[in-house]
Amino acid sequence: MASQTSCVRVALSDRAYDIQIGAGLLATAGEFVGCCAAAKHYVVITDGNVGPRFADALCESFASLEDARLDVLSFTAGEASKNIGSMQRLWEQMLEIGADRSTVVIALGGGVVGDMAGFAAATFTRGLPFVQIPTTLLADVDSSVGGKVGVNLPGGKNMVGAFWQPQGVLIDTDLLASLPDREYKAGLAEVVKYGVILDEAFFAYLEGCVAPLLARDPAVLRQVISRCCQLKAEVVVADEREETGVRAVLNYGHTFCHALETVTEYRRFLHGEAVSLGMLCASRLAEDLGRVERRVTARQSDLLQAIGLPIEVPKLDGDALTAAMLKDKKTRHGKLRFVLPTCIGHVDVVDGVSPDRAKKAWWPK
């Protein structure tokens, strides 16, 4: 029942595309993809969790399109698969099934699938069009806008990749119904992030609707996902390749988050959980630098806790965390760069923070 559909335009001149958001949209995927990326051969890339649940419905939605051949490729679910080895298998499978320059890639899954399928699309025969059908809240609000695709290296997250924009994104909010609670909540961390960095009114709206949000109310979901996509789209259009610094605001909490994920080998936290902790670390660092009032951190902490996200960093090796931070892509010649709030709704990019200063922010005084 695609009763109400929202559409967000990502206005990237010759790489512009639409994001459609609504309940029941998976049934219209064939039509949607046929419009924004018509082809005779599609490769659906998915994982072992998502494929069994949604790949059949996706393929069925293509039934009315004559002559369209669909192949489905699947890899083991989880961040641990986001590596060069799995990518090489995907490339080789694409070659085996006869993918060529006129093939279109469809990413069906969460953030890892979007990153992997997107990088496969960006690089197979030097670039194929692709369409994203995200199936997690995190992917809905984060990976579906921006064109960042890629894989991890053993020594660092997202170190290999590309900027590769999709031809279109289809978000079916019904797919979130079966999402495990922990994963759903992890996605809400990025939702909260948009409020902190760009939109106080949205943050206040979230504070007021934690209950329906946790109940996955379809109308609230459509509203929330649309607003996040819209906010991210504005930022990405202003700075597609992260060159002017505008786009950097999206990294709020992420320097801490990536260090946390690296040190715990991507096993202990879901990405959103690490983002939740990372935002609070960044806010504490901002406090320590005299850039923000204590209650700004408290307000974030309260909302994240109400949602059920972690708000306390466990005991970990501080030196290992610092070392991981210094290897982050956002590092410039050994000096740390952070995105720090001045209030709810505004952040600044702050350069040249010493590693020792950053280290104090992991745990409250």
Next chain:
Amino acid sequence: MASQTSCVRVALSDRAYDIQIGAGLLATAGEFVGCCAAAKHYVVITDGNVGPRFADALCESFASLEDARLDVLSFTAGEASKNIGSMQRLWEQMLEIGADRSTVVIALGGGVVGDMAGFAAATFTRGLPFVQIPTTLLADVDSSVGGKVGVNLPGGKNMVGAFWQPQGVLIDTDLLASLPDREYKAGLAEVVKYGVILDEAFFAYLEGCVAPLLARDPAVLRQVISRCCQLKAEVVVADEREETGVRAVLNYGHTFCHALETVTEYRRFLHGEAVSLGMLCASRLAEDLGRVERRVTARQSDLLQAIGLPIEVPKLDGDALTAAMLKDKKTRHGKLRFVLPTCIGHVDVVDGVSPDRAKKAWWPK
């Protein structure tokens, strides 16, 4: 002695760059790179053949640039290294030496180095600027214009890659002095190709100067390399991402060539040797289709033979060659596409050639 330097502009709007061509230019590399891609950290990527010969001279040319740190990474020379495994080692080494988003990559070597270093640059932290210093004739006239970078899969050449333009290209014709004879001649195959596809006068010029060309006369080399770069630049500017078909003319002989290389596992022929044979196959196919006169093939065959390039395809499995052809990136849904001459100086892209027809062209009747 950079007595005379030619400059070719590749006018790709916001990705425009210059190619400088002349004798002794390696000594000016630091200055050149400092102009077109200033940075504090450079990663020189080279191979085990080229590195020991030229890396020191390259690094020395940076001596006057204060604060510039250079790291040199090297991999085993040869097409066999152009794979995902070697690429992964490069990515990991870049991470280890602390390359970040403000690092610039310098490709020092032949085509394989350019392709590998270029793809490393295109993908490390989602894209770094890079500069090319080609050291073979083939790389001078082929890989230095066009932005095609990437690696092979076991099942197909150049199946994974990107379009990634350099910030500048420096061609020192003196570096060709030490090039083995066989490799130098292989480079001349691509030189001949430019004459066939785009410029009869240039083809005639080549017919008239085989002796000084084989003697590697510096003035003739500068002339020939500049003309090839110019011709390729015009094509690439008209069709950067191989979308309109214009750029396809550069693939003259290459469908046959790639099949030949795949079936012989990249071991038997240098790329240029396979191009020499591939052009003659394509010309014979054009004859068979009534598109060109026999003497056009003969004129190419004569020039290639005078240079010392192979003109007869050895006995190989015709079915294996056809199968390899059908896996080529230029294939569209099982139908073969060829670039075929109508005369010296003009080619057409011809679609829908049957595999059986193509098969007849491997050997003269």
